[in-house]
Amino acid sequence: MNLQKNSRGNNFKKNLLILQTVKFASLVCNDHSLFRLGQLRRALALHVPANSEVSSQVILKRKDATSVEAWTDTDIYDKVLLDASCTTDRRAVTVDDGNIFATTMTGERLDLPQLQTKMMVNALRSVRVGGSVVYSTCTLSPTQNEMVVENACALAGTHYGIQTVERSLKRMENRLSNTGLFQFSTDCRRGSLLLPNLLSNYGPTYVCKISRIL
Known part of the structure; x- marks a missing residue:
């Protein structure tokens, strides 16, 4: 999904x-x-x-993936890719139209982590035990990345009895890093953060894989 x-x-x-x-x-x-x-x-x-x-x-x-109360797709998927709405850093520095950092968008920008957390909780509810969720954004912000994952896993455990474990993405990091075109952050607590790089004309991208074990 x-x-x-x-x-x-x-x-x-x-x-x-x-x-x-x-x-x-x-x-x-x-x-x-x-x-x-x-x-x-x-x-x-x-x-x-x-x-x-x-x-x-x-x-x-x-x-509406941000509505925890109305979400009904529970315990039915093997894999979920949550391509979360975010500040879209690369677009924000190159495009003025609809820029999330505009003064008129302050409220929407500040609400993002809460909405992302709700979506992640629903993603965890959607997978069967043994299934996995990949949470992904295109921002450098820890508030929208690892903090969302941590908060969502805690809330899913408290309210729905869901237990999770993070899966390592080091193999992916090593393979991409060996090309010389990609560089990963060393300060990320959870998941992998691919940094912007002129050589590859790509980034940022944050990815975290979480498996549901209960």
Whole structure:
């Protein structure tokens, strides 16, 4: 399941990458934005034949992932990718239109960690025991990264009896670092933070993998 809410990036690209693996029984894509769901539907129509077996395995949903009370997709998925709305640092320093750091966006920016935490709690509720959640953002902010993961795991444990364990991503870090194009932060308490790099013209990206054990 790819779980997101009103993100500014082209997240349908991640869905298409998942489709190319053909390693799933079904792919559920959730977004609360009708506009973004329309984007995804058009992207799928361009890349996936309508009468193909893969097409029948893709399910689109429109649910508010920030609503803990209304969330009903619990204990049903093996893997969840939470592509969380964030300050989108690279876009924020290059694009003025709709900039999250604008004065008019102060309230939305300050609310982000709380919304991200709710989404992460719902992601943890969505996976079966033995399943895993990958939390991802494109910001350097610890408040939106490891603090969200820590708070969500604590809340999921307190309110839903969910127990979790973090999975190491060091193997991924080593492989990418060995190319000379990618550099990871050494100050990240949880997960992996890929730093912006001119050589790769990429970053930042934060990723943390959490497995549900109860």
